[in-house]
Amino acid sequence: MKAHIESLVEYMQYLKELGCDGFPVQSRPGQDRPAAFSVPVPGDDQKLSMENIRLAVEECRKCRLAGTRTHAVPGEGNEKTDIMFIGEAPGYDEDQQGRPFVGRAGRLLTDIITAMGMTREEVFIANVIKCRPPDNREPMGDEIEACSPYLFRQIEIIQPKIIVTLGRYSTTTILGLSQQTRMSDLRGRFFSFKGAKVMPTYHPAYLLRNEKDKKLVWSDMKLVLQELGRPVPAAKSR
């Protein structure tokens, strides 16, 4: 049985989330356990809760990255937030800790969020890819295809007003654009996705190498604050 279900009550709740009202659950031929005991993945059922997404991601083996990860990184923050920040994939520190954006690029993202007058706890931070690609290589197409349903379901649950896509993979995955599209052609204006306004901007890891572009990201974040009806902090040089 699934390790995280410890009581009959929990199991009944779990079945309900999967769209079943109760027993009996049929075993599939050749299976020694009921189908509903396997870890849910988007596609099996579109109504996964945030908690079940987390459980599914932590046990997911849908792509090769399951073989090299230390910890999967489902994403974290406030489910009731107006704004999501979406990155590419976990790096070394994220893989060690199971949390998004906690390394060097993460500190810069945290600084950006703070400069916007918000905290990490009040926003939601996630990645397109939930497990670290070895040596921080770029995600492959089949990995994005396998993993992105988790992110899409997270967006569906949160229904944010604003999605800030950080870098090319995040932006092109959300907007369904060619990965060859240049960030300089995309950033700085709103797109729409499922009722949210999407602001593409440069990835913090890129900003660590291209400091001069911090001011462009800050100008993008000012547009985001205006759209949210939040105060725009005075002159900020980042």
Ligand code: URA
């Ligand atoms: N870069 C990302 O895209 N995501 C993280 O979580 C960390 C670094």
Ligand code: SF4
């Ligand atoms: Fe599953 Fe995504 Fe991890 Fe691949 S990267 S194993 S699809 S959670």
